[in-house]
Amino acid sequence: MLLPDMTKRITAREALFHPFLLDPLPLPEGVEPPADLYDWPMETREYRDPETDEVIVAQGDDLYVPHPYGEGVCKRGHWLDEDTGDQCCFVVIDDGLPKDGKKKSTKHVGIPDEKRQTRLKRRLAKERELGIFRIQLDEGEPDDGHDTEDPNGPVTGRVMKVRVRKLAAGEGIAVGLEPCEFHQNGLIDASYWHSHLRPMLDQEDQWIGTDDERHMDQD
Numbered sequence: 502m503l504l505p506d507m508t509k510r511i512t513a514r515e516a517l518f519h520p521f522l523l524d525p526l527p528l529p530e531g532v533e534p535p536a537d538l539y540d541w542p543m544e545t546r547e548y549r550d551p552e553t554d555e556v557i558v559a560q561g562d563d564l565y566v567p568h569p570y571g572e573g574v575c576k577r578g579h580w581l582d583e584d585t586g587d588q589c590c591f592v593v594i595d596d597g598l599p600k601d602g603k604k605k606s607t608k609h610v611g612i613p614d615e616k617r618q619t620r621l622k623r624r625l626a627k628e629r630e631l632g633i634f635r636i637q638l639d640e641g642e643p644d645d646g647h648d649t650e651d652p653n654g655p656v657t658g659r660v661m662k663v664r665v666r667k668l669a670a671g672e673g674i675a676v677g678l679e680p681c682e683f684h685q686n687g688l689i690d691a692s693y694w695h696s697h698l699r700p701m702l703d704q705e706d707q708w709i710g711t712d713d714e715r716h717m718d719q720d
């Protein structure tokens with residue numbers, strides 16, 4: 502049970518219930534044997550996968566099992582870079598929703614189109630260095646306060662800002678039915694955005710311009 506490969510085939514709870522550990526020990530005279538381990542009350546939790554609608558049930562120690570790469574409730578936000586071998590994940594840094602019931606402010610009101618395009622191109626170059634981009638989630642009105650223009654024309658509506666992060670050892674580990682530290686806000690399952698991220702990594706011409714907040718403050 503202690504071999505590394507065994508962790509791929511047995512959970513902590515299953516290991517504790519291994520027949521080897523269930524063999525009764527000789528008890529002193531007059532001592533009653535313990536109750537059946539399987540009858541012990543255990544904490545039980547359920548998780549419904551929003552993509553497959555599958556209900557995952559975890560009990561007892563299974564709630565505290567760290568999952569290997571590609572598993573866990575936030576697995577769709579993780580992937581392996583085939584070129585570098587790095588484990589990566591998507592981190593939502595802005596869900597695109599107005600804060601405190603207010604619309605997002607438009608940063609380029611009154612700025613000529615030529616200057617606006619110049620600023621956008623400069624931000625696009627910064628994005629690729631920072632690994633930040635936006636995902637269009639829905640359509641909006643031209644005056645809804647969302648400044649999400651790209652070089653090919655205006656794009657309005659709800660836009661989610663996402664950062665691509667390379668994981669270091671010990672980062673991005675989902676435990677039990679809890680997501681990893683980068684997906685604790687639950688946004689990884691809040692919408693269909695994750696299905697659009699991977700293709701966009703390979704097709705940069707489809708990216709919607711975004712920016713790092715520090716650079717926006719300097720503009």
